[in-house]
Amino acid sequence: MAGPGNFDIQWTSERSLRVTGPLPAHALAEVLHGISGVRDVVPTERAAYLTVDPLAGVTPDKLAQKLKGVEDRPLPEPRAHEIAVCYEPLFAPDLGEVAKLAGITEREVVEAHAATGFTVSFLGFAPGFGYLTGLPERLHVPRLASPRTRLEAGSVGIAGPYSGVYGLPGPGGWRIIGRTKAVMFGVEREEPALLRAGDAVRFRAISREEFDA
């Protein structure tokens, strides 16, 4: 089933495929987007997942043809985002518990989070929600045993190896350590999601005054 060359292309159902190869999934996804019959391409950490029109005749061989030589092309330049976050107690209900779990002070948690250069590994869970990797290991904390039923938009959380921003109000099980006013998803924008897989992200700590301004 695998296509020729350096790519592994497998059917995962009659209308979906998984593609892995010698370049990041987000770079693969960029090439696979827009191929006739391909409806969606979702990059994750390890692979790009395609949804195709089942009767459009897409095959692993045809996809492999399109991917020929892409490993030799330069990777797209990652975009960089700076996201302002207020880590004040009102916005950080789990900061104390995270500090306790990590065995450091709350201040050190904030400093470590704001000093980290994150990479958007992939988007999922909800529109515009990016899974950011790069979190220092001592901040790898388990998600809440029971998710909150409603988080405010802009809640900044951590869980396991990830950090992320809940762009829309809704349920969530990550530990919340701050809040941002950045709009993570806006349908009025040409590209609604602020983040794209592969982008670089840094958080900048701001005061309550700056947050409210």
Next chain:
Amino acid sequence: MSLRVVELSGVASVQDLGRPGHAHEGVPNGGAADSLSLRLANRIVGNTDGAAGIELAMGRMGVEATEPATITCSSRSKAFEIIQLKSGESVEFGPDDGLCRTYLAVAGGVDVPVVLGSRSTLVGAGIGGHQGRRLQAGDALPVGTPQREPPVVPAHVRAMVDMAVRNRVLRVVVDGAEAEMPPGLVHVSPKSDRVGVRLDRAISGTPIDTGPSRGVMHGTIQAPSTGELVVLGPDGPTTGGYATVGTVIAADLPAVGQLTPRQWVRLRAVDRAEALDVLAQQRSTLDAALPPVE
């Protein structure tokens, strides 16, 4: 011209065939949970397949036309008949024996703004449809201009669609050779919605660890914990870390959208070729009886 919601119990929203192309941004395809019934309803009133209609789950609804309108409802009592509403006239439709969802199509389509290529409501993100939310009594939905006269509808097409959406043997393309379908009947949990249909007591064994995230879609079957399977719905997530056991074939997704709590279903493993055959046959039977309009 608009349709006004005069009475509503249950969950109703504006839906079309969804918004492909945004899954990498975390936006699910969305669209009608039973796309086959919406397709047929649209063809009956002379619309294109992708026109927006109303999806009603587990309840009753009454709509009133502000001006003359041609509509059809998928519910058994209305049986996809053409209904000509005069100005100020209303129609009631509602829960159907053994089916979860009813569709209403209106000639010209529900003309709410297109958001990211679709009129579908994605309630979780507050986008699309009527103000990004479920419908409420009092809402007025704009209706587009009808493009053509309703066609003559052969009776058997209704029966064919009814049979397809009442199918209770869901065909599944399994993930790898090791995945096994639960033997016997599995029970549809009341905790089911457009995000996912939960199947209780479906599998036995130890809890399955979450692994690295993979891309998932409408029809992916996740195994989040012992004894339970979730068939992701049109508004489900686009990635997930839970183990997966397979994917319900495209031709059986309309039947999944019609499962009601406490029903029993059976899962049956099929290969890709069979999945494609069934879909091609379903599409060609519908097209032969009542062709789509371009």
